[in-house]
Amino acid sequence: MQPGAPLGWGNVIYHGGDIRLNARNVEQSFDVTRFNRAAAEQLGSNLRAFPSQFSTLRQDGVNNMDFSSIKNNAIGERINLQFRCEFFNFMNHASFNPPTVNPTSGAFGTITSQANLSRSTQLPLRLVW
Numbered sequence: 127m128q129p130g131a132p133l134g135w136g137n138v139i140y141h142g143g144d145i146r147l148n149a150r151n152v153e154q155s156f157d158v159t160r161f162n163r164a165a166a167e168q169l170g171s172n173l174r175a176f177p178s179q180f181s182t183l184r185q186d187g188v189n190n191m192d193f194s195s196i197k198n199n200a201i202g203e204r205i206n207l208q209f210r211c212e213f214f215n216f217m218n219h220a221s222f223n224p225p226t227v228n229p230t231s232g233a234f235g236t237i238t239s240q241a242n243l244s245r246s247t248q249l250p251l252r253l254v255w
Contacts, residue, residue, distance in 0.1 A: 127187065127188065127189050127190075128187055128188045129184055129187040130149060130184040130185035130186050130187040130188070130224070131184060131185055131224070132179040132180060132181060132183060132184050132185075133147075133179065133180070133183045133184065133185060133224055133225070133227055134178060134179055134224075134227070135176060135177070135178055135179065135227055136178075136227065136228060137168070137169060137172070137174065138161055138162075138176060138227070138229050139161060139162035139167065139168065139169065139176075139229070140160060140161055140162075140175075140176045141159075141160050141161065141162065142160065143157070143160050144157070144160075145157055145160055145183060147182075147183050147184075149184065149185055149186040149187075149222065149224075149225075149237075150186055150222065151237075152222065152236060152237040153236060154235050154236065155225035155235050155236065155237055156183075156225065156235055157235075158229075158234050158235040161229045161234075162229065163229045163230060163234060164230075165230040168229070168230060185222070185223065185224035185225070186221055186222040186223075186224075186237075186241070187221070188221050188241075188242070189217075189219045189221060190215055190219065190221070190242060191215070191216045191217050191219075192212070192213060192214050192215070192216060193212070193213045193216040194210060194211065194212040194213070195210070195211045196208060196209070196210050196211075197209045197210075204255055205253070205254070205255045206253075206254040206255070207251065207252070207253055207254075208251070208252040208253075208254060209249075209250075209251055210248075210249070210250050210251075210252065211247070211249055212247065212248050212249075212250070213245060213246070213247050214243070214245065214246045214247075214248075215242060215243060215244065215245045215246065216245065217245075218244055218245040220240055220242065220244075221240065221241045221242045222237045222239070222240055222241060223237060223238070223239045223240065223241045224237070225237045226238065
């Protein structure tokens, strides 16, 4: 497990107030009404007052657990057949990419993709001599 990276904000016009970030809400990760979304009113260059990152506003963290079970079967004195059962993302926990932070985007404040893969299983055999 590890926390997510801080969200990187571009040159946005922020009206103030609580952003109320929920990094697991794919429909609305934060309050988009706190920002000016009009494309014609965005600033090209200015003195920046809104920080580019906040330590408390982070994307979804990694919560991944892998699991494996191994059984060794002796075939002879020096030959061993190993059966393995391996699960990747065993709990099938979704980790999301950061939300869109471009205020002129139609997807502003939404999460559009998943950062990890769903659970996968493999059952290998290994002959050791």
